[in-house]
Amino acid sequence: MSGEVVKWLDNLIADVDGVGYKRKSERRIRMDVASDTLPTLLELLRGRASYVHLSAITCVDWIKDDEFELVYHLWSYESNNLVSVHTRIPRSPGVYVSVFDIYTPAAFFERDINEMFGLYFEGSPDMDKFILTEWDGPPPMRKDFDAEGWVHRKFNFQDDHPDWLKELEEEGGGVAIRPEEVRLKLQAARRAAEDEK
């Protein structure tokens, strides 16, 4: 059974126009589709080709192309194959259709992507705040988010405290034998051993 499904899929999908099909290895397939045909392809894979498990939805921000890339990872328990369906959508307005009606777990991933990338999924049941409950800035996983600037605006860093270690050093603490001294000693011992030979 499993071999047949894989063969069937290889033959069928390779013939379909508009679907970039590439077998990466024995168990991995990559497909590239246009964003408007993706739900249909998922419907087909789930309904006809036993890809019932959506493991994850990944989002990549290609800021130079002004596009988001969405990757849907589907797993089949019958043929033990992982299909990664890639699609690209424009960065603005950043709206895409939800696949919640095909795969229920998509709600979780879509909510996460909405929070981290600001990509809105139409038809997803809940697009509220998820993990970043106190967040009031721009979506932090976008490439144009300046993390370093944000950190410097939001947080203070420790000042230099040269007196912090003084107390320890007075008590005889700190580094007793420096690592380079250990290394030199070892080298000298090795040389002596070689000379004896």
Add this chain to the structure above:
Amino acid sequence: MTDKTEIPVMIEREQDPKRTNPLAHVFDELVKFCRSRSMFMLHYCTGCGAIELPPAMTSRFDMERLGIQPMVTPRQADILLVTGYVSVKTLKRIILTYEQMSSPKYVVGICSCTVNGGMYWQSYATAKKLDEYLPIDLYIAGCMPRPEAVIEGMQKLMADIRSGKASNWKDYYRNYDYYLGNQQHLFGENWQTPTDVIGEARNYSLEGPGTTGEHTQLLEQYQQPLEPITTHFRIGESVTVSGEEDT
């Protein structure tokens, strides 16, 4: 029900002029000694530093020979051990935990992440300087510090408690406005904790000029008044509302 003011409160004073008992200081020394030798540690394991604690606590390095024991609830613990990076969400829980602990209490920050953000200094989600939000008694730097270093630090804390140097928990009451201001900067203006810190400060007579200020005013502004909760009991067919007379 007795009035709140009638309940006797033990007040700790820095220098009591009325102290006439010659043995009072001896007694103080004894109390400090005992305090430093029996510490219950609440380890709030946020990051990777937690890995070094099991060997430090168990048979290999055995912290218990110093009188330090792990404790599971904040209300029965003396030391709050924060091990590793603190995300903004975790910081909220740490503050809630800290305020639940009974005085005197000590906070120890382990790992470089608690000192200065450590390797997560660029992260938008982790707090950088823990001593802005809580009064820290001791930092144990390292990434991660070995159990020997942890025990060394604990011995330092014990010595500080014995000499009376470790009294930063009083600073939380005296400068509550400063700490609250930093907390509000991260969590928003309407940040509230269930503990009445200002009331506690008055109780311990540790209220200073920094206890109240502009930030504590916000606290009062956003405080929601407590409302009586009505409870409904369904017994058989009749519905009884507590607080009302059942006819």
